Amino acid sequence: MSELDRIIHEPARLRILTILAGVEASDFNFLLNTLGLTKGNLSSHMDKLEKAGYVKVEKSFNGRIPHTEFQITEKGRDALENYWKELDRIRNLNPPVENE
Amino acid sequence: MSNRRNNVNSSDPREILYWTRTYARSRTIYFLFQWCLIVLIICVIGLIANLTQQAYINGNKPLFYTSVFFLVVAFLFFVWISISRWTAEIVWQLTIWFYGREGYVLPDDKHQSKTLPRWVIALIGLMLVYHIFGALLISFRYLSLQYLQPFSALALVPVLCILIFYQGLGFWAWIWPVLYGLHAILLICKIPISFPSRWYLLNIMVPVFGYGLIAIIVGHIYSRYALWKLKSISRQGLEEFENLAHDEETDNT
Numbered sequence: 001m002s003e004l005d006r007i008i009h010e011p012a013r014l015r016i017l018t019i020l021a022g023v024e025a026s027d028f029n030f031l032l033n034t035l036g037l038t039k040g041n042l043s044s045h046m047d048k049l050e051k052a053g054y055v056k057v058e059k060s061f062n063g064r065i066p067h068t069e070f071q072i073t074e075k076g077r078d079a080l081e082n083y084w085k086e087l088d089r090i091r092n093l094n095p096p097v098e099n100e
Numbered sequence: 101m102s103n104r105r106n107n108v109n110s111s112d113p114r115e116i117l118y119w120t121r122t123y124a125r126s127r128t129i130y131f132l133f134q135w136c137l138i139v140l141i142i143c144v145i146g147l148i149a150n151l152t153q154q155a156y157i158n159g160n161k162p163l164f165y166t167s168v169f170f171l172v173v174a175f176l177f178f179v180w181i182s183i184s185r186w187t188a189e190i191v192w193q194l195t196i197w198f199y200g201r202e203g204y205v206l207p208d209d210k211h212q213s214k215t216l217p218r219w220v221i222a223l224i225g226l227m228l229v230y231h232i233f234g235a236l237l238i239s240f241r242y243l244s245l246q247y248l249q250p251f252s253a254l255a256l257v258p259v260l261c262i263l264i265f266y267q268g269l270g271f272w273a274w275i276w277p278v279l280y281g282l283h284a285i286l287l288i289c290k291i292p293i294s295f296p297s298r299w300y301l302l303n304i305m306v307p308v309f310g311y312g313l314i315a316i317i318v319g320h321i322y323s324r325y326a327l328w329k330l331k332s333i334s335r336q337g338l339e340e341f342e343n344l345a346h347d348e349e350t351d352n353t
Contacts, residue, residue: 015334018113022120023205030203034327036335062196069204084114 004090007052008083012037013045017054017080020072025058028068046070054079115333123326124207125270128319130195135316137191139309141178146301148174202327207268216266223259230255245300246287249307253284256308272319279311 008014015035020026032042049055054076058069072080148171155164181187196204234251237243243251260277267273286293295302 011338014113015116015338018116019120019330019334022117022208023124024208025204025206027204029201030205033201033203034331034334035338036331037338067204 004086005079005083007048007054008079010045012041013049014083016042016045016049017072017076020055020070021077021080025069025071027070031070049076052076052079116330119326119330119333120205121208122270123323123330124205125268126272126319126323126326127195127199127205127207128272128316128323129198130191132313132316132320133191133194135309135312137181137187141174141181142305145171145174145178216263220262220266223262227255227259245297245303246294248300249294249303250284250288252304252308253280257281257284270319270322272315272322275315275318276311279314280307283307283311 008017012035016031019031019034028042028046031037031046032039035042037045046055046057050057052075054073056071056073058071060067060069148167152164152167152171155161155167199205231252234243234248237251238245238248257277257280260280261274264273264277283293295306
């Protein structure tokens, strides 16, 4: 029995990766506003995802304002796909108990 | 902690994927800026054309030649602005500024083609020729003014549908060809929705740009809803979990 990917199983990181899977690219501001995390928390999650090779970071300048853009990598997309498959498999093993 | 993590992740995360994609594809402010630019230039060209016509009728040659000169300049400016990278860059920067608080997001391009196929570009060119041909038919009274919009819809509706399909735009974009086609059908059925002959140009301008604007506004409103939905699903239980994780990390250190 394979285990759930610990990097993605963290709720904030799962959400970040899922958001990035739905777009070509997004910036730090978009993730910050959508998820309502603090800058520190988001930075720390992005670091972990980048170290795992799940996201690609591109830093640039818009005039004088720094701009950080994130993109999900193929490895990240595969990891997310596997995570969902595994999650579905576990859910099918333990169907939710219906209220009587 | 693990149970809490499972609870926070219990809702289907694929809903987040759906609403992210929907939101990104419904951000229509880029199209709104383009729309404003095109309408502004067409109004300027229309005004100069009207001045040229008046000068010709009144036999005012200096004014006629001056307005013809400005008409040509305005037309060339319109062509330049339509193909210039500079315009695209300005519109893009305005869009980024408008969405500044929400952040930058680039729609998934898996379902859209970055460069349109050549035959689609050729089709756009053919559509323009078709409209010039229609204008000539009307000038020589081979086509009634009443059928100007239905004549245009015959070419514009399929071309718009092809463009929307290839660009992978959201549902909102389909509103434009659908309303334009319906308008043509209503006119053919002799429903009185046309402007009087004095304002005949409005019979084509209002449907082309009016329905385009309706589609853009619907897209924008839908993007607000998609963002609200995305935020509420993504934030579900997340703050509480993050605080708890932070407390645990602090305790461990």
